[in-house]
Structure formats: C-alpha cells, structure tokens
Amino acid sequence: MDFLNEVTSRYPEAVSFAPGRPHEQFFEGVDPGRLIRRYQDHLRATGATPREAQRRVLQYGAAAGIINDLLARALGREQGLEVIGEDLVVTVGAQEGIFLSLLVLSGPERGPVLVTDPCYVGASGAARLLGLDLVAVAAHEGASAPRADALREVVAGLRRDGRPPRVLYTIPDFANPGGYTMTVGERRELIAAAGELGLLIIEDSPYVFTAPRDERVPTLKALDDPADPRVIHIGTFAKTGLPGARVGYVVADQRVTGPAGESTLAAQIATAKSMVTLNTSPIGQAVVGGLLLELEEQDRLPGEDRGAFYRASLAHLLSALDAQLGQHPRLRDRVRWNRPDGGFFVVVTCDFPVPEELLEVSGRDFGVLWTPMSHFSLDDDPTVRRRLRLACSYLSEQQIDIGVERLARFLAWAAAGAQGTADV
Amino acid sequence: MDFLNEVTSRYPEAVSFAPGRPHEQFFEGVDPGRLIRRYQDHLRATGATPREAQRRVLQYGAAAGIINDLLARALGREQGLEVIGEDLVVTVGAQEGIFLSLLVLSGPERGPVLVTDPCYVGASGAARLLGLDLVAVAAHEGASAPRADALREVVAGLRRDGRPPRVLYTIPDFANPGGYTMTVGERRELIAAAGELGLLIIEDSPYVFTAPRDERVPTLKALDDPADPRVIHIGTFAKTGLPGARVGYVVADQRVTGPAGESTLAAQIATAKSMVTLNTSPIGQAVVGGLLLELEEQDRLPGEDRGAFYRASLAHLLSALDAQLGQHPRLRDRVRWNRPDGGFFVVVTCDFPVPEELLEVSGRDFGVLWTPMSHFSLDDDPTVRRRLRLACSYLSEQQIDIGVERLARFLAWAAAGAQGTADV
Known part of the structure; x- marks a missing residue:
C-alpha cells in the first residue's frame, strides 16, 4: 500500500x-456541523437536556458506541435484522471491525484465519499484523466466494495438523477484488458448513448498497440462525455516508462465556476495543447519527x-x-x-x-x-x-x-x- | 474496567x-461545526480550493494524519520540539498511540514491556491484549517513575533469560495513578540508561498541561538526543481539547530500516495503523485543527x-x-x-x-x-x-x-x- x-x-x-474511494460529488454541500446538530436535536427530542446532548458528543463515551440504537433500527430496515444495541459495536470504520474481530476470534491459541485468495488487503494485512496465518479456501471457478465442500476439506486438514481454525473472513457481495456475489444457495450452504464445523464467519459488507433495493441478495447475517448464530456482520458508512467520519460497526450477537461471565461477543469485542482505541469518536458517530436520522425520515436506506x-x-x-x-x-x-x-x-x-x-x-x-x-x-x-x-x-x-x-x-x-x- | x-x-x-474525564464546563458553547469551518478556512487561506478543503475533511486521508503540520508547530511552541509532520502519526486518542507503539516496538520476537507498578491500565491492558509480558522496574520510594539503576538490573536479568526487552512505558508528569513527576535529573538519567541499553522509551504525556507554563519540567522528548533519539512521545487532546474528537498523536522521529527501506518509526507506526483503523477521523482531526489554529492566534498552549x-x-x-x-x-x-x-x-x-x-x-x-x-x-x-x-x-x-x-x-x-x- x-x-x-x-x-x-x-x-x-x-x-x-x-x-x-467514494466519488466526491457526494460531498458537495455536506456540512458535518449540521449533521451533528441534527443528532443533538434528536437527543433533546428524546429526553436529553442540552447539557447531556453536548456531553454525549464531546465527552468520552462507551467503548461499544453511542449510536447503537439508531444503527440497530437501520439494520432492521435494511436487512430485516432483529438486533438490539447491545449486539453492536461501533468501530473506527470497517477496518477496526475486521481487526478487532480477528483479534478476539483468533483466541489465545491464535489459530489460522480462513479466507479466499485473492483476499481484501485490509483483512489479510490485519491478520498478518496480528501474527495470524492465512489459509485459503478454494472458490468456484470464476467466483471469489469460498466453496462449502472446500471449507470442510481445509478445516479437516488443519485439524489433523493440530491447527484448528475458528474463523472465516469473506465479502459475499461484489467482493473486493474478485467482484463475485454469492447466491442465496451458496450462502445457506456456507452457514450450514460453519455450523457443522463450529466456525464463525466474518461477513464484510461494504458494497451491498450498490445493488438496487429489490435485487439485493440477503446478507449472510440475514440468513443466519438466531438460535445458533454463525455470522459476525461488519458494515461501514465510508461508502454510503462519509469516509471522514470513520464509522463502521460489528454485529456480534453470539452468546459467549468469558472471564467476566456470560455476555455477547459484541461486549467482548468492545472490551478489546477499549484497549485499542477506547471508543469511536463520538463526534464522528454524531455525524453518522444525523445521516441515519435523515435517511429514516426520507424512508431511504444507507447509500x-x-x-x-x-x-x-x-x-x-x-x-x-x-x-x-x-x-x-x-x-x-x-x-x-x-x-x-x-x-x-x-x-x-x-x-x-x-x-x-x-x-x-x-x-x-x-x-x-x-x-x-x-x-x-x-x-x-x-x-x-x-x-x-x-x-x-x-x-x-x-x-x-x-x-x-x-x-x-x-x-x-x-x-x-x-x-x-x-x-x- | x-x-x-x-x-x-x-x-x-x-x-x-x-x-x-475532563470537566464538562469546558464543553459549554463549544460548536464542533465551527471548529471544522475554522480549519477549512485555514486550508483555503493556504491555497486549497473549496472542493479540496471539503475533500480533506470528508474523504479518506493519509494513515499518518492530516493535521501533522499544525501539530508539529504546536509541539514546537509547547515543548521546543523541532519535529516535522513526517515524524508524527495522528492516532485515535493516546490509547491507539500506546497500542500501536507497543505493537510495532515489541517486534516479531514479542519481548516483554517494561513498566512501573502500578501502571496506567490503558498501557498494561494494551500489552496484555497483544499477548506481551509486563515486567516492573522499581521506582524511587514514594515515586512512580522508573529508577535508572533498577532499569539496568531488570534488563540485564531479562537478557540472561533470553527475553531482551525493547521498550519501557512511563508517564513522567503527574503519573496516572502514582501522581509523581520526574525531576530533570531523573529524566536525563533515564534517557542515558535507555541509550546504553538500546531501549526505546514510550513517554505518555496527558497531564503536563496541568502545570503552570513556567513551572513545567521539560518532557523526556525535549531532553532527548536528536542524534540518537530514545523517546517516543505520546500526547492527546482529550484533556486539553475535546475527548469526543478522539485525537492523539505519536512523535517517533527514530530512523529505522524495514522491509520497504529506511524510514521513520512514525512511518512504520502509520503502516501498522492502516491495518488497525486505516486513519484517524479527518472530521475529528479538523475539530482539533480548528482548536490549534485558535490557540496559535491567542498565543496559548493546549490546555x-x-x-x-x-x-x-x-x-x-x-x-x-x-x-x-x-x-x-x-x-x-x-x-x-x-x-x-x-x-x-x-x-x-x-x-x-x-x-x-x-x-x-x-x-x-x-x-x-x-x-x-x-x-x-x-x-x-x-x-x-x-x-x-x-x-x-x-x-x-x-x-x-x-x-x-x-x-x-x-x-x-x-x-x-x-x-x-x-x-x-
């Protein structure tokens, strides 16, 4: 790079x-100050005092984020996801979401990360920075999505070698760089294989918005089994909103048991985040909060x-x-x-x-x-x-x-x- | 936590x-939108077109940051440091500066990190998250700063054990939690010991602004030898500006040789950062840029x-x-x-x-x-x-x-x- x-x-x-990068025509006339005020107006309209609205944007905030409720609503409208704020972590762009997910999911034994080859450099680079091995899962001819049968084979081989993987990273929609979009059937097969193999799937989803609203394939997360969720869904407002806000998010509703008892995987990721960046800029979050409120009002989806x-x-x-x-x-x-x-x-x-x-x-x-x-x-x-x-x-x-x-x-x-x- | x-x-x-946390009286009347406009006015006054000024704040930006020139000037006014923008990385608060410095400096062999005990939890937590061991260096009685003689002893012991450390973390001014401020003599001794031992010192400096301008002890970085710099200096605008901007910085002017040839340590840290958070929110940086311009105008130091x-x-x-x-x-x-x-x-x-x-x-x-x-x-x-x-x-x-x-x-x-x- x-x-x-x-x-x-x-x-x-x-x-x-x-x-x-997003085209800069979308920056014309955009005033981040106006979006921040829009978010603060919303806080006051929902019960905050002026002082609390100011504190929310300018003070330190929770590691998991401050706009989680608005995000959860947007994900419901966009993908039909039934998530709550506690299932979400607001991250410094999708990049921190990928980095933190790999850090937390690779676990103390630091098993290898499964990907397809070619792989988005932000994921492979984050894994390398963490000292994690990358292992490729074969794709369908001409496609860039992992094949469920190849996944079973690779996992079996790694287990024989005493290097059991815990996580697969993939971009199911318009992959970067491969361009392929997985079919619904391929998505269901992949989730089923992950369930059988005890794997989690990191779904990186920056480009789904480029499909028309009625032609979108359901995300892996939308097809996930709420009773045994396999998918960690990562999104960003860099392409649908403003890259300069550096706001992305991780949906991780898995129940996990850690040193502090049972919690969501999102809470574990937030704890790790508190030692990486503490929290995502509340000012940046307020800008995206303002955008989300505008989109809701206009019944539009992000991007x-x-x-x-x-x-x-x-x-x-x-x-x-x-x-x-x-x-x-x-x-x-x-x-x-x-x-x-x-x-x-x-x-x-x-x-x-x-x-x-x-x-x-x-x-x-x-x-x-x-x-x-x-x-x-x-x-x-x-x-x-x-x-x-x-x-x-x-x-x-x-x-x-x-x-x-x-x-x-x-x-x-x-x-x-x-x-x-x-x-x- | x-x-x-x-x-x-x-x-x-x-x-x-x-x-x-900073007291919230300092948020009264603060308008982040106004500070962003102040920064954009400065960009236009120094040659940017309106479109470029908009792009700088709303588009992706360099991993090392966009306000490095303003920061370098502020560090010159504040500490007499002669640094240039290329010696700096703008980070998501001091926390990311600490995390990235430990990540890059601990190296592939992941040697232990030297600290004093007690230690700021943001540093010990980041080290633990990275799987790095922490080794305490004894402090003077009642003080919380590492003793140079104790440092020599600890390093000798670790080398005998085949675990050579590369880095010491410390807060020289009004340490959190110990409260101690190192004397100039103690600072000089510590830097000299680091030079002898081939160690780098991470100087975390969030509280120095609470001393009156004329009573401040020079920072470790101000006492460092430019010909053989030992100190990586970390600062933040969370206490002197707005926590909600999440803007800190790392000064790392050391020359290092990496896979891509010779560069500054700052450039290596920026490369690692590109895989952790890509870049620090340009909107947050613009807010701090506006603050720095106001302070310059008023001949005041941050905080x-x-x-x-x-x-x-x-x-x-x-x-x-x-x-x-x-x-x-x-x-x-x-x-x-x-x-x-x-x-x-x-x-x-x-x-x-x-x-x-x-x-x-x-x-x-x-x-x-x-x-x-x-x-x-x-x-x-x-x-x-x-x-x-x-x-x-x-x-x-x-x-x-x-x-x-x-x-x-x-x-x-x-x-x-x-x-x-x-x-x-």
Whole structure:
C-alpha cells in the first residue's frame, strides 16, 4: 500500500483506477456541523437536556458506541435484522471491525484465519499484523466466494495438523477484488458448513448498497440462525455516508462465556476495543447519527441514493473496456475481464505480465494507475502477475474514458514485451 | 474496567471519583461545526480550493494524519520540539498511540514491556491484549517513575533469560495513578540508561498541561538526543481539547530500516495503523485543527486555559481529605495519601483493606465511587488491596466536598472491619 500511495502521489495527473474511494460529488454541500446538530436535536427530542446532548458528543463515551440504537433500527430496515444495541459495536470504520474481530476470534491459541485468495488487503494485512496465518479456501471457478465442500476439506486438514481454525473472513457481495456475489444457495450452504464445523464467519459488507433495493441478495447475517448464530456482520458508512467520519460497526450477537461471565461477543469485542482505541469518536458517530436520522425520515436506506451512480460508473467502465481493449488489434485476444453486477471493481487478466514493477512506467509514461493483484494475493502464484484491479468509484465517466484509453496503450506496450521505453 | 463502568452506571446518584474525564464546563458553547469551518478556512487561506478543503475533511486521508503540520508547530511552541509532520502519526486518542507503539516496538520476537507498578491500565491492558509480558522496574520510594539503576538490573536479568526487552512505558508528569513527576535529573538519567541499553522509551504525556507554563519540567522528548533519539512521545487532546474528537498523536522521529527501506518509526507506526483503523477521523482531526489554529492566534498552549481549574480542583480535594480524613477520629492514624502538584489523581493508602469487592457497598450504601488500585497493579500484592485512586477532574468543588464526606464515612466503616451492613 505504501508503494501504491507513493507512486500515486508522484503522478497526480495520471487517471487513477487504484483507490476504491467514494466519488466526491457526494460531498458537495455536506456540512458535518449540521449533521451533528441534527443528532443533538434528536437527543433533546428524546429526553436529553442540552447539557447531556453536548456531553454525549464531546465527552468520552462507551467503548461499544453511542449510536447503537439508531444503527440497530437501520439494520432492521435494511436487512430485516432483529438486533438490539447491545449486539453492536461501533468501530473506527470497517477496518477496526475486521481487526478487532480477528483479534478476539483468533483466541489465545491464535489459530489460522480462513479466507479466499485473492483476499481484501485490509483483512489479510490485519491478520498478518496480528501474527495470524492465512489459509485459503478454494472458490468456484470464476467466483471469489469460498466453496462449502472446500471449507470442510481445509478445516479437516488443519485439524489433523493440530491447527484448528475458528474463523472465516469473506465479502459475499461484489467482493473486493474478485467482484463475485454469492447466491442465496451458496450462502445457506456456507452457514450450514460453519455450523457443522463450529466456525464463525466474518461477513464484510461494504458494497451491498450498490445493488438496487429489490435485487439485493440477503446478507449472510440475514440468513443466519438466531438460535445458533454463525455470522459476525461488519458494515461501514465510508461508502454510503462519509469516509471522514470513520464509522463502521460489528454485529456480534453470539452468546459467549468469558472471564467476566456470560455476555455477547459484541461486549467482548468492545472490551478489546477499549484497549485499542477506547471508543469511536463520538463526534464522528454524531455525524453518522444525523445521516441515519435523515435517511429514516426520507424512508431511504444507507447509500440508496448512490447505488445508481456507481452502477452507471461500473457499466461505463465495462463498455469502455469492451470498446478500447475488446476491439484493440493487439489486445483483444490477450486480455479479458470479469463483469460484476455491482461494487467498485473490475479485474483484468492478461496473457502477459503486468506486475507491480510496471506501475511506475504506467503512471509516468502512460498517465494511468491501477492496483497490482499481488496486493490481494496470499502467495507468489505467477498468474497473479498477469492481473490488475480497476476501481471506478472515484472517477467521472470522462475520466474513465480517458483512463481506459491510456490503459489500452499501456497494456499494448506491456503485451509487446515491455521492452525499451514507451511509445507514447 | 467493565466492572467499574457497570457499578458506576448502577449508582448514578453517587459522587464518582472514578473517571479521569475532563470537566464538562469546558464543553459549554463549544460548536464542533465551527471548529471544522475554522480549519477549512485555514486550508483555503493556504491555497486549497473549496472542493479540496471539503475533500480533506470528508474523504479518506493519509494513515499518518492530516493535521501533522499544525501539530508539529504546536509541539514546537509547547515543548521546543523541532519535529516535522513526517515524524508524527495522528492516532485515535493516546490509547491507539500506546497500542500501536507497543505493537510495532515489541517486534516479531514479542519481548516483554517494561513498566512501573502500578501502571496506567490503558498501557498494561494494551500489552496484555497483544499477548506481551509486563515486567516492573522499581521506582524511587514514594515515586512512580522508573529508577535508572533498577532499569539496568531488570534488563540485564531479562537478557540472561533470553527475553531482551525493547521498550519501557512511563508517564513522567503527574503519573496516572502514582501522581509523581520526574525531576530533570531523573529524566536525563533515564534517557542515558535507555541509550546504553538500546531501549526505546514510550513517554505518555496527558497531564503536563496541568502545570503552570513556567513551572513545567521539560518532557523526556525535549531532553532527548536528536542524534540518537530514545523517546517516543505520546500526547492527546482529550484533556486539553475535546475527548469526543478522539485525537492523539505519536512523535517517533527514530530512523529505522524495514522491509520497504529506511524510514521513520512514525512511518512504520502509520503502516501498522492502516491495518488497525486505516486513519484517524479527518472530521475529528479538523475539530482539533480548528482548536490549534485558535490557540496559535491567542498565543496559548493546549490546555493552558484549564490548568488553573484542575490545580484548584486538586488543591480542593487535598484540603477536603485533610479536613475529613486527617481530622477523623477513626481514620486520622490509619489513612494517608500522596500530594501531587498536578494531574487528576490522588492515591489513598489505608492500613485496612478497601478492595474492589467493597466498591458495590461504597456506591450503594455510602453514595461514593472510586477506582480500586488493583486495576493498575501487575500482580496480586496484598498491599494493593489497601489503596484506592481518587480523580477530581470531573467534579465541582461542591461535589468534591460531598464526595469526601461520604468517602470518610465509607472508610470509617471499612476501617471498623467491613462487618454487617453500613451504618449510614
């Protein structure tokens, strides 16, 4: 990531397909102060004195969070989840949710974490930082979701080796980077397998909002068995709200027994959080609280107003790839890409190498940047060096057009053997 | 901490000497939206377009932070430190600074962390969460700062055992809970010993602002050798600004060699941070940025306007203890306490037990709460059960008077043998 940021900062004029950031048109006219006041108005309307409303936002707060009731309501409206505030921990973005879940769930014996390969770098990086091994579970051909039969096999093997895993991490909707969305059947199979195997599943869910409201596949958490819950659900307001608030959440309604007696897994995660960040900025939480109140009032779901924009961007990127790469005399038989229905990402696969080392020349000589797939790979599989990830969320359609044109020229150069300087 | 919060929430009418929170009079009239606008005005005045100013606060930002230049200037004004933005990481409060420093500095071999006993629970808790051993270094009699000779001895012993430590954690000013402030001579000795032993010192510095500007002892970082820096300095705006912003920082100007070549230790900490919380809320940072700009304009140091208030609270608490405990016929010979010159805390030592188990009855029957010293203790030393910590920062003088009167009644009851129900 350092290398990528460094290259990106050196070529500010390049069109960058690297960052999976929200488009900045959604920041226009947004006033965080107004959202904070909206949240404080709500506190006063529900019984708080002005002094209490001020304290709630400006003082330290509970490690588990201060907007849990609003969040629980939003999850009910969005996914039909019947959770209460005590089942939730508000985290510093989804990233802290992933980090804390891995920290708490890997347990004192620090068993390996199950993932698919490629894997979102925020999950693999957090596991590595904690010294946890990553073990890949095979996916269906062309998909990026773990197969239930492969899961059984991997777990059996690890148990034989005396390294029993306790947790699987996955992004079921429009996976980053793979783009795949699991079917309802695959989701049910995965939850059933987790139940049999005594595993918990960390469901990372940042992109589900990019599907139309009536076409969404139920989340793993919505399909979970309340009597024996297997799913820890992680969400974020970075894409549906404001990244600058750094507010995400973990739903962990499992009953667990710890040193302090029986509690929810959420309470255990909150205890760990109190030693990592103490609590999530109440000011940031108030901003998101204000957003949630507005959405409730308008009967909209988080990010619902943005889904159409991102679907159009993705469709535009796919059309541009069809036109520029699919029709290119030197590329059309040598380059292919997946066609996700949503999310922010497309993965391009070449029959020639496009490794991380070429990013510099791509930025400098061709004015286009992308993310090497090696960032998401668990091992040094050479096929990874022939793949790159494109994100379209941050760009306008015009930037996408220019960027894909430049990408075509870069790839044609790389296909010709990446010899000498670029012919630009 | 869970137990303490739980008891506190059950007796909301009790006077609580437990939380080291800032007094809420400092929240009156504070508008985070205005501070954010102040920061954005500054961005525009120094060349940003309105769109860039909006992006800076609402979009994702660099893991190391966005207000590093303002912070570096504030540290120059406050402590005479000559640091630049690249030497700094903005963290989710001091807590994340402590957690990340321990994570990065303990290294792959996860050597033990050196502390004094008692130790701030945020540091010992973070170390335990990371699976790191804690080893105590003896302090001077009545003091809570590590002795340089004891440090040499402990390190030699650990090296003989094949467990070389790399880092010492300490609060040199008005320690929590010990209250001691190291002399300049003790600071110089400690830094010299760290240099000899190849150790780094984590200096946690939340309370230095409670001393008058002209009476402050230079921080360890201000006394550090720029040619061979030994000190990682951690600060926070929770006490001098707003806890709700959750903004702290780490100064780590050490040059280190890692997998990505040579960098500052701050850059390594920022890389670890990108896998824990990604970045500190830019909205929270903007609030603190606005505060720093106001302080600069007024030629004030962070917290300078509050130091006198907290000194008065502490003096008031000590007077009340003198009057209520020092004159109490059943307590005057059986109870003593330290007399810190600043900070938020006083430690009371009894010749009878006041263990955690009595907190419940103290809250229920006597209407007063406090923090058991066992929270800060590394082991089960029985003398710890005769000590409790009082914080005065959160209370008015009137509340302190009422609270100490109740405390006297509770202690008299405990001194009498803690038998039967309370005589209230």
